[in-house]
Amino acid sequence: MARIGQIMYLHKDAYDEYQKRHSELWPEMKQALKAHGASNYSIFLNKDNGELFAYLEVPDVAKYNEIANTEICKKWWAYMEPLMATNADNSPVATDLTEVFHLD
Numbered sequence: 193m194a195r196i197g198q199i200m201y202l203h204k205d206a207y208d209e210y211q212k213r214h215s216e217l218w219p220e221m222k223q224a225l226k227a228h229g230a231s232n233y234s235i236f237l238n239k240d241n242g243e244l245f246a247y248l249e250v251p252d253v254a255k256y257n258e259i260a261n262t263e264i265c266k267k268w269w270a271y272m273e274p275l276m277a278t279n280a281d282n283s284p285v286a287t288d289l290t291e292v293f294h295l296d
Contacts, residue, residue, distance in 0.1 A: 229251050
C-alpha cells in the first residue's frame with residue numbers, strides 16, 4: 193500500500209465553505225475515489241496559513257492518478273476552484289511530500 197501526502201493551499205476566507213463542501217462530498221466523487229483505490233483519506237487544515245495536508249493510501253499510485261482524467265474529478269475541481277490555489281486545469285496546486293518516517 194502506498195501512502196500519499198500532499199500540501200494544498202486554501203484561501204483564508206474559504207475555510208468554512210471548504211469544510212462544508214467536503215462534508216457534503218458528492219456520492220459520484222466518493223465512488224470515483226474508491227474505484228481508483230483511495231482509502232484512509234484525510235485532509236487537515238492549518239488555520240494559521242491556509243495550508244491543507246492531505247493523506248491517503250492507495251494500492252497503485254498510477255491507477256489512482258487516473259482519477260484526474262474522469263469527468264467527475266474535473267467537475268469537482270471546477271467546484272472547488274474558487275476556494276483554493278489551482279492550476280490552469282482547475283486541479284489544486286499541490287506539493288507532493290516525501291515520506292521520511294512511518295510507524296505501524
